[in-house]
Amino acid sequence: MAVRFAQRMNEMRASEIRELLKLTQRPEVISFAGGLPAPESFPVEELKEVTARVLDEHGREALQYSPTEGYPPLRRWVADHMNERFATAVAPDDVLITSGSQQGLDLSGKLFLDEGDVVLCESPTYLGAINALRSYRPRFVEVPTDDEGMIPEALDALLAREGRARLVYVIPDFQNPTGRTWSLPRRHAFMEVARRHRIPVIEDCPYGEVRFEGVPIPPLKALDEDGLVIFLGTFSKIFCPGMRIGWIAAAPYLIERYVLIKQGADLQTATLAQMQVAAYVENHDIDANVARACEIYRARRTAMIRALEREMPPGVRFTRPSGGLFLWVELPEQVNAPELLAACLEQEVAFVPGGSFFPNGGHQNTMRLNFSSMPEERIDEGVRRLGAVLREFIGRGETGSKVPKFEGPKVQRLEGSKVVGGN
């Protein structure tokens, strides 16, 4: 008689990225597989200073339980910051502080999804969202998506067809994995469709402020007049990810339910961490910090695009993002990215095969490259190796099956291994 698990466990898989990162921990490997912000941009000294101040002035409060909703000064700052930065109309009470924006995804699944309900998403979409929502056993419907974002007419038709549609999940700015940003007309058209169908929209916005050039485009939340948009924000990319502070900004009828769910999930986000972040943003210039990070990322993004232009064989297409951490590569149809990865790992370069960003599979000829976490020389060298392996791979043509098949991540843990990394 074996211990029985919930049915959802049959469908849950380890994040391919986190598992892959186990194989790429050796410093020799040039890994474009992770999603780590550059640690050079972390304000370590400033955090040390504000922590001492918080503990001196409010030590006991900082170490005690606190409201599920979040630390009031931080909720207030988030609302003000969003309104100033994004022209939204968010009140402090519309903000729930979460344990990273990943938690916002999990809480959203719990709030909206019964087994068999439908989640509509971009194609491809963020793997971590697929993993979070999958535990509520929905059906994913991928909405056709082009360089301007999700195609509203396609969404409209799918919403008309799918009676159990409960949620649309999108990342309009510098999307993970493609790096694409939705145009403003597309955003308006999208909101028009969402409004007509009265469907809640999760707007996941981790990279909205990580823009290297060009003019910011208002988030969906700023265009939402019906309380349908649930905005997920995070300090991970504008401050640091290791404190796990994110937020949900949504209409009060939604926030009151999210609060209920969060109570059951983890009572509250850490008091001290919230107070540290609040003290940081009150006493230091977070915009300057973001600008510093963007400076680093812009140079790396440019280096990667130049290297790809130089090293990729004909038939390879890739995006040229103006922000975020990732770009997206489409290889010639016949190339199988998981097999290519196996060959690349022998040359000590790594990426994430794109197939896992499609909840319903396929698209094995795609890959995601991270450009934020290593200096330009390493990017140059890594793309050079990648290009060499790819050219050899294509040259072999139909003999690709000689390459040892990459088995994909297993559920079992590798002894002594570490699973590090973002998304």
Next chain:
Amino acid sequence: MAVRFAQRMNEMRASEIRELLKLTQRPEVISFAGGLPAPESFPVEELKEVTARVLDEHGREALQYSPTEGYPPLRRWVADHMNERFATAVAPDDVLITSGSQQGLDLSGKLFLDEGDVVLCESPTYLGAINALRSYRPRFVEVPTDDEGMIPEALDALLAREGRARLVYVIPDFQNPTGRTWSLPRRHAFMEVARRHRIPVIEDCPYGEVRFEGVPIPPLKALDEDGLVIFLGTFSKIFCPGMRIGWIAAAPYLIERYVLIKQGADLQTATLAQMQVAAYVENHDIDANVARACEIYRARRTAMIRALEREMPPGVRFTRPSGGLFLWVELPEQVNAPELLAACLEQEVAFVPGGSFFPNGGHQNTMRLNFSSMPEERIDEGVRRLGAVLREFIGRGETGSKVPKFEGPKVQRLEGSKVVGGN
């Protein structure tokens, strides 16, 4: 056309305790309703010192993403500490660091429960566990429980009857809400039943080390030879709750699945907070800290018991715990505790009516009193007020219906109110 929520939302209610605490925030109110550790016991200065050290020595690492499993030195410390303290045989790889032990409950629901599955629990049991597990829509079966703990013969019979039993949830040490501790023979007999039915057991142990007198009793985890016991531990009661660091200790076949689920839920627990706790336990004497807290709680527990003996009318029974934060009061059958609370709030004293600790309702003549969070004089005064209201209440006899009915917590948020407090 209204936005549709998942069916679980029909059943989820705000924690009665957290909602109550909103009414008891005024400093005039003597509240026995919370579950807050005494902030006097928090090692604020030590934490300041170790934080500076962590940020000086490992600043970038502390602010970066880190493994889902947890910070390796902290996992190692937890394993060593449990083995030394509880005579368990836990390996570092058997430990998953969680965002408080509340998260361990939520992850457990996700791992084990499909809708309609059965959770067996003590009667009464921890309200936060009911709330966490309820979102997976199980049926709760309360197992008869006496002063020595859950009654093994009753559990055996219920497990034989309930084909969909998936999980037993228990708190063998200084239980919340009753303060009861299971005897050693009872623990052995319980494990024998669990083993025969091969049913996973969640052993929630937040108070195991918060013992004021007498000899510690081995946890179920120390008696488990079959990898069935999932031990939930926390730093909330032995260090401080505001950092939200807890852990799950379980067999590898379970931990690997918990890691998967945690990835989807929040990627990882905060890196910095884990490193702060690890640095604290490595450089300071946590046992001395626990002893200091126990000293405070022992005096408060004793003060509360003396006051109850003095102030309670005949027909009132209460537990006399040797540890933990709570004791449990059974009022005469005809007294309705929610109505009593309404009368008490007029006299500015508060408690938690016991009914909400029974997942299937009833037991309206019970209440939970917290003794950890206020000094002895306040305890004396609060119990005096409680006794006076109760005597008047009983004196009125069947006219109790004249007392304005307490409506119970609402889902809606009170404007400007704060929801603070543990469990």
